Amino acid sequence: MQKLLDGSKILDLWVIGFVAVGLAVVIAGITSGYFKARKVQPKGFKWKQFRFEAMIAVISVAFSGVVIGGAQTWLKNNGWITFQNEPASWWVIALEYAAYFITFDTWFYWLHRWMHNEPFYKWIHKLHHRSTSPNLMTTLSVHPFESFINGGWMVIFITIYPVHPAALALIVPTNIIMGLYVHSGYELFPRWWNKSWATKWFITATFHDHHHKYFTANFGGYTTVWDRICGTVHKKFEPDFVKIKDRPIRPERSGMVSAE
Numbered sequence: 001m002q003k004l005l006d007g008s009k010i011l012d013l014w015v016i017g018f019v020a021v022g023l024a025v026v027i028a029g030i031t032s033g034y035f036k037a038r039k040v041q042p043k044g045f046k047w048k049q050f051r052f053e054a055m056i057a058v059i060s061v062a063f064s065g066v067v068i069g070g071a072q073t074w075l076k077n078n079g080w081i082t083f084q085n086e087p088a089s090w091w092v093i094a095l096e097y098a099a100y101f102i103t104f105d106t107w108f109y110w111l112h113r114w115m116h117n118e119p120f121y122k123w124i125h126k127l128h129h130r131s132t133s134p135n136l137m138t139t140l141s142v143h144p145f146e147s148f149i150n151g152g153w154m155v156i157f158i159t160i161y162p163v164h165p166a167a168l169a170l171i172v173p174t175n176i177i178m179g180l181y182v183h184s185g186y187e188l189f190p191r192w193w194n195k196s197w198a199t200k201w202f203i204t205a206t207f208h209d210h211h212h213k214y215f216t217a218n219f220g221g222y223t224t225v226w227d228r229i230c231g232t233v234h235k236k237f238e239p240d241f242v243k244i245k246d247r248p249i250r251p252e253r254s255g256m257v258s259a260e
């Protein structure tokens with residue numbers, strides 16, 4: 001029990017650190033003009049859309065809290081979800097984290113592609129796609145059944161395999177940060193990202209932004225691996241990524257005008 005509390009303390013530290021760093025980054029980004037230059041679709045944000053998404057987000061979060069949270073509590077109370085409380089080496093935690101990362105990425109890609117088929121698209125996934133230029137609120141603006149699909153894997157994973165609380169303290173923030181980043185509408189990753197063999201496998205905001213813009217490509221959740229294997233990477237993804245990174249942060253000073 002003590003170890004479990006330690007795990008949740010790590011989670012608290014993550015949340016506090018995330019909020020503090022996030023606020024500092026947002027203030028620095030706005031004042032320097034960095035965010036304006038890095039917007040994937042410069043004229044894409046619409047307040048009307050944002051308000052609609054906020055309404056759907058409230059419904060979806062309430063549903064997730066009751067259904068997924070309830071299922072998780074029930075599974076924990078009945079001994080289906082347990083944690084490994086013995087001390088573990090860092091590589092055991094890294095392996096548990098990698099196992100979740102890879103399996104979630106696979107789960108998400110295939111179920112996401114499935115949700116793009118009719119009639120499931122119009123029944124479930126179309127709601128999330130009302131935003132053709134995503135923003136942070138789009139992350140939570142999903143049909144309750146879709147939030148069940150997206151959040152369900154973590155519950156299944158920790159039920160099948162009892163992880164260490166430290167691994168869970170990495171998995172939960174990864175879910176939150178990745179969801180928010182890929183829907184942020186701002187490309188933050190460096191220019192060399194898609195050129196490097198080590199990094200091109202991990203998705204970026206532009207990658208998922210293009211999924212919302214073009215609908216029929218870029219289905220991956222964490223990586224581009226399944227999209228590359230299945231040939232579903234949009235042909236404009238890499239050229240557009242470079243275009244965004246070519247935009248000057250202060251166009252008035254360099255005498256250039258932002259693209260689009």
Ligand SMILES: [Zn+2]
Nearest residue numbers: 112125129211
């Ligand atoms: Zn989709």
